[in-house]
Amino acid sequence: MPEPHPSPGAASAEVLVLVAHPQMEQSRANRTLMRAAGEVAAASQGRLEVRDLYALYPDYLIDVAAEQALLARAKLVVWQHPVHWYSMPPLMKLWLDEVLAFGWAYGPGGTALQGKDLWLAASTGGPEDSYRPDSYNRYFFDAFLPPYEQTAALCGMRFLPPLMLHGAHRVGQAAIEAHARIYAERLAAYPEWPELAELAECVACEVPATARPATEPEGA
Amino acid sequence: MEHGSWLTGSLVYLAAAVLAVPIAKALGLGSIIGYLAAGILIGPWGLKFVTDPQDMLHFAEFGVVLMLFLVGLELEPRRLWALRRPIFGWGSVQLFGSAALMCGAAVLLGVDWRLALVASLGLAMSSTAIGLGVMAERNLMATTSGQSVLSVMLLQDVAAIPILALVPLLAVSTEHAQGGGWLGAAKAVGVIALIVLGGRLLLRPALRWIARSKTPEIFTAASLLLVVATAALMQSVGLSMALGAFLAGVLLAESEYRRELETDIEPFKGLLLGLFFIAVGMSIDFAVVLAQPLLVAGIVLGFLVVKGVVLWAMGRTMPIPLAERPPFIILLAQGGEFGFVVFQTAAGAGVIDAPTSSLLVAAVALSMLLTPLVLLLSDRWWAARLAARALDPQLDEISEPQHAPVIIAGFGRYGQIVGRLLYANGLAATVLEHDAEQVEAVRRFGWPVFYGDAARLDLLRTAGADKARVMVLAIDDIEQSVEVAKLVREHFPRMTVVARARNVTHYYELRNLGVEIIERETLDAALMSGRSVLELLGFERHQARTLALRFRRHNVAQLEVMRPHFGDEAKLIAIAKQGRQQLEELFAQEREAARQRTERAGWGGQDGAQSDEDPATPR
Numbered sequence: 001m002p003e004p005h006p007s008p009g010a011a012s013a014e015v016l017v018l019v020a021h022p023q024m025e026q027s028r029a030n031r032t033l034m035r036a037a038g039e040v041a042a043a044s045q046g047r048l049e050v051r052d053l054y055a056l057y058p059d060y061l062i063d064v065a066a067e068q069a070l071l072a073r074a075k076l077v078v079w080q081h082p083v084h085w086y087s088m089p090p091l092m093k094l095w096l097d098e099v100l101a102f103g104w105a106y107g108p109g110g111t112a113l114q115g116k117d118l119w120l121a122a123s124t125g126g127p128e129d130s131y132r133p134d135s136y137n138r139y140f141f142d143a144f145l146p147p148y149e150q151t152a153a154l155c156g157m158r159f160l161p162p163l164m165l166h167g168a169h170r171v172g173q174a175a176i177e178a179h180a181r182i183y184a185e186r187l188a189a190y191p192e193w194p195e196l197a198e199l200a201e202c203v204a205c206e207v208p209a210t211a212r213p214a215t216e217p218e219g220a
Numbered sequence: 221m222e223h224g225s226w227l228t229g230s231l232v233y234l235a236a237a238v239l240a241v242p243i244a245k246a247l248g249l250g251s252i253i254g255y256l257a258a259g260i261l262i263g264p265w266g267l268k269f270v271t272d273p274q275d276m277l278h279f280a281e282f283g284v285v286l287m288l289f290l291v292g293l294e295l296e297p298r299r300l301w302a303l304r305r306p307i308f309g310w311g312s313v314q315l316f317g318s319a320a321l322m323c324g325a326a327v328l329l330g331v332d333w334r335l336a337l338v339a340s341l342g343l344a345m346s347s348t349a350i351g352l353g354v355m356a357e358r359n360l361m362a363t364t365s366g367q368s369v370l371s372v373m374l375l376q377d378v379a380a381i382p383i384l385a386l387v388p389l390l391a392v393s394t395e396h397a398q399g400g401g402w403l404g405a406a407k408a409v410g411v412i413a414l415i416v417l418g419g420r421l422l423l424r425p426a427l428r429w430i431a432r433s434k435t436p437e438i439f440t441a442a443s444l445l446l447v448v449a450t451a452a453l454m455q456s457v458g459l460s461m462a463l464g465a466f467l468a469g470v471l472l473a474e475s476e477y478r479r480e481l482e483t484d485i486e487p488f489k490g491l492l493l494g495l496f497f498i499a500v501g502m503s504i505d506f507a508v509v510l511a512q513p514l515l516v517a518g519i520v521l522g523f524l525v526v527k528g529v530v531l532w533a534m535g536r537t538m539p540i541p542l543a544e545r546p547p548f549i550i551l552l553a554q555g556g557e558f559g560f561v562v563f564q565t566a567a568g569a570g571v572i573d574a575p576t577s578s579l580l581v582a583a584v585a586l587s588m589l590l591t592p593l594v595l596l597l598s599d600r601w602w603a604a605r606l607a608a609r610a611l612d613p614q615l616d617e618i619s620e621p622q623h624a625p626v627i628i629a630g631f632g633r634y635g636q637i638v639g640r641l642l643y644a645n646g647l648a649a650t651v652l653e654h655d656a657e658q659v660e661a662v663r664r665f666g667w668p669v670f671y672g673d674a675a676r677l678d679l680l681r682t683a684g685a686d687k688a689r690v691m692v693l694a695i696d697d698i699e700q701s702v703e704v705a706k707l708v709r710e711h712f713p714r715m716t717v718v719a720r721a722r723n724v725t726h727y728y729e730l731r732n733l734g735v736e737i738i739e740r741e742t743l744d745a746a747l748m749s750g751r752s753v754l755e756l757l758g759f760e761r762h763q764a765r766t767l768a769l770r771f772r773r774h775n776v777a778q779l780e781v782m783r784p785h786f787g788d789e790a791k792l793i794a795i796a797k798q799g800r801q802q803l804e805e806l807f808a809q810e811r812e813a814a815r816q817r818t819e820r821a822g823w824g825g826q827d828g829a830q831s832d833e834d835p836a837t838p839r
Contacts, residue, residue: 061769 013049020092114156127167259501283492292469311375347556365544419471541657555584629674635694
């Protein structure tokens with residue numbers, strides 16, 4: 001296939017859905033969700049854009065400039081992925097590492113994402129009742145969310161209540177479709193979500209210059 | 221040659237060669253025909269500049285001797301040993317098979333058996349000079365047929381020893397016996413042993429001693445002396461001079477002087493070989509030919525057909541690829557210079573009489589003259605036939621319509637990799653390949669293969685182009701590749717073309733035809749090498765990979781930017797310069813940014829500060 005040419009400037013979607021699944025073909029839940037998001041995107045006249053990271057960057061070579069340009073224009077950033085080892089798939093982590101750069105997304109002068117919303121739409125293989133102290137996952141699922149929440153906080157983003165689909169291996173197709181409908185409706189409705197009013201504004205986490213052994217005086 | 225005519229002689233030979241060879245080449249006939257024609261022209265039956273070509277032939281035979289020395293230099297004993305089977309197996313089949321058939325036929329026609337035997341053995345020989353010359357001219361040396369031709373010719377050279385030893389034996393009953401048969405054979409064996417031993421033990425120290433004198437022309441003289449001495453030694457016992465030179469060459473093939481000897485002797489070889497062909501042209505005795513034209517034609521045709529049949533059968537079983545069979549047959553079917561030697565020896569020993577000898581010499585010379593012409597004709601005819609054959613349903617080169625989702629056009633090194641990747645993943649592909657040898661090899665893997673030209677619409681149809689989804693265009697030849705792409709775009713627009721481009725021009729040509737997925741064959745291999753260089757220069761492996769891939773992305777994008785200006789060289793250069801600058805700036809910016817990031821984040825070489833916790837995180 002031709003090289004992916006993410007084109008900064010061309011798109012100015014308000015809602016940016018980033019999907020990461022290393023084996024999308026084998027996925028039931030995430031494929032259905034992505035299709036649903038795609039339908040919303042098609043009807044949105046450019047207001048919403050779906051980016052399948054594994055399809056865009058099959059060789060893990062992320063176009064940082066293009067990704068940052070798209071992020072800068074978005075109001076809502078959605079991370080849609082299956083939970084792998086209580087975390088995100090590797091390419092999405094790489095995306096975080098490279099795109100959410102120091103001095104751009106966080107740290108001194110890093111204000112590019114401030115005031116934006118971050119929404120996690122994830123699926124787990126294990127059923128909901130496996131995420132309990134008396135089951136094999138030993139923790140409620142919420143216990144795995146702080147890294148996400150804090151990532152959002154450090155960038156000055158508002159972390160919206162995640163949309164979770166548990167037991168993705170076993171739930172019936174009907175349940176998945178129903179879940180996907182909710183997903184699509186919310187994507188289409190943003191920012192008219194009833195619960196948004198109840199959420200506090202972004203938690204701003206300023207990084208003080210003294211937090212690191214800076215060699216030059218840095219105005220935060 | 222008479223005294224004083226040396227200058228005139230040189231003038232005539234050189235002028236004839238200088239005029240005839242370029243003309244022949246311009247006419248597409250090859251230099252050998254040029255030399256032969258020049259010989260006929262200046263010989264006793266042409267302009268009569270030279271009236272006694274025999275002397276010249278003897279002198280010029282030395283060209284063949286030098287050539288075999290050079291062939292020997294290229295063949296290390298180990299390789300020669302590896303070739304022993306084709307040499308002794310197939311070489312014997314050719315030589316003795318042809319000779320036996322011809323001898324039998326001659327005896328049936330009422331010829332005396334001794335005469336028939338000597339004549340058959342002489343006629344069974346082929347011209348090493350023309351054979352190797354033609355193969356070098358056509359770059360056939362490395363091919364299957366080239367190696368087979370060489371093997372057979374080597375056997376002929378080897379067999380010349382017992383044959384030439386046999387000739388006096390046949391004459392034992394007559395008065396003309398020369399030196400006695402068994403004694404001659406013993407001498408022959410002795411001389412060969414001398415050459416092998418001397419070559420092994422003495423030659424290299426001797427050459428080292430000469431090389432130490434640091435006088436280049438003396439080394440050249442020594443090289444020539446070596447060959448001349450070997451040849452003279454062989455001739456003194458009635459053996460093939462060429463074989464002696466070949467042996468000397470093989471013995472030196474492993475020495476450190478091989479290249480030096482080669483370079484020194486090469487120009488002499490070329491000129492003397494030319495002289496040899498001129499002499500052959502001159503020595504065609506048109507009196508004999510004109511006196512009995514039908515007999516001469518009969519002999520030429522007879523032995524060409526007999527040898528041709530034997531060679532044809534050999535070519536099928538060996539197996540020599542279809543496309544290479546005509547040169548294999550034609551080059552070995554002709555008579556050769558060893559034939560002259562055999563007939564001369566036989567005439568000298570009284571086995572055959574002089575008129576018969578000149579009849580046979582004329583026949584051999586004519587066959588040598590015909591060879592390049594026949595080759596030329598066969599090229600045209602055979603190429604047409606091969607093409608037709610690809611479409612002849614009788615010949616199993618084509619099967620029923622195919623339905624694989626992928627068609628691979630061209631199954632050389634590139635197409636094969638694509639094909640094997642598909643195959644490894646359980647996918648089927650239909651292969652179109654132009655090279656018969658390749659087709660045979662590929663069939664063993666169980667691919668549905670079509671033999672033939674992918675630029676033929678009907679063939680594409682049968683290969684399933686109507687239904688296939690992808691056409692992998694992996695044809696080596698740029699022109700052909702573009703032609704096929706055009707055809708596919710025009711007639712099967714639903715099929716996606718995945719093409720291999722040999723270079724940037726090829727890329728643009730394909731791109732402008734609407735082919736979207738093109739890989740430049742050199743790009744990725746070169747990037748891998750570049751990546752290795754970066755690693756060797758101290759870049760981390762993963763970083764080297766990223767830099768190479770980044771460069772690739774930029775390079776591919778840049779190529780598209782330049783595409784509208786394809787053909788406008790000035791513009792292309794300007795854009796390329798600009799692009800290079802952009803890339804350099806980009807990389808420099810990134811390097812700087814990375815440096816600053818590291819510094820500001822306080823990672824300046826601190827151990828493991830960045831490992832699990834983000835140092836930016838406030839505590």
